Amino acid sequence: MDHELWPSGGLRVLVIDNNPSYLSVMEQLLIKCSYKVTTYNNVREAMSFIYGNQQTVDLIICDAFFPTEDSLLILREVTSKFDIPTVIMSSNGDTRTVMKYITNGASDFLIKPMRIEELKNIWQHVFRKKIGAEHRKCNSAQHVDQLSYRSMGINQATTALDSEIRENNNGTVTDIRDLKKSRLSWTMQLHRQFIAAVNSLGVDKAVPKKILELMKVKHLTREQVASHLQKYRLHLRNSTQTLHKDDTPSSSSHPSPNESSILRTQLNNSSSDSLYIDQDGCMEITDYSLPRDDLSSGSNCMLGERNNYSPEGFQDFRWDPDKQGSETTYLWNFEAE
């Protein structure tokens, strides 16, 4: 692995704060920590600088401006387009605010006034991102990564790696914070757990809250389940409709799919023992028993992680940020016509 990781002159940090005097404070502190510093006191200029220098900005420190949306905007933009680790700073550290930024991709949240000790440590976010990216690219080369980082004397990086990237036997990501993208990806696995929950409740009795409880997935929200459920029901309607279409061409329509508890789902991946293919080329879920790795089973996802607030087998969702092949994502196959 080629790690031209430490830029010779120090990591290049871009600081954005609407208060110029605080900007210079930050600058001095950061220079003491031997970073290279660029400062901006307004968002627009900062953004255009980022666009022009995306390869040479290692880290962004951005104040949470009063119009919250500004810093959120930067955050989303930067994390989604350039993948530059971004640290938010603010004097207001209430949980809700912090959550907002963290869930939108912030690498860290620092509370003003900044202590120099904290700034000394922020370099690790740069490597956390890189490690994360490479880790996802070549799963088999984890050790190489760790070794090379270790050999570079970046002990904290490996510590961070060990603690931040946790996977269990199923290859399931165990903590949301390992994932940089902020959008949930409904993988086959996650969808199966969803289906299992829905089925064990009964299709008509399944509501987001109950499903969420049954799924036992850490950090999954009711809203996300609701959204998925909405789409799932759409899918159900759609496929039952297409099943019945053409038999009553003009006279009546049947908008009510209150059919059965038969669930038709179509999967883009034929590797499941609980599925078979029917005439339509659809796969039908025939085994409603719960998958081995989700609810009910005696499974306990213990891998000695520290913040495991789930003694009873909670999982985090498994989303893969750079899935190109999408071999794990669930596909809704609607009729093209």
Add this chain to the structure above:
DNA sequence: GAGCTAATAT
């Protein structure tokens, strides 16, 4: 507040 649906935003 929870849930549903449709519409809209990202």
Add this chain to the structure above:
DNA sequence: AATATTAGCT
């Protein structure tokens, strides 16, 4: 295209 969020309603 998939997911998230919002609005209007029960």
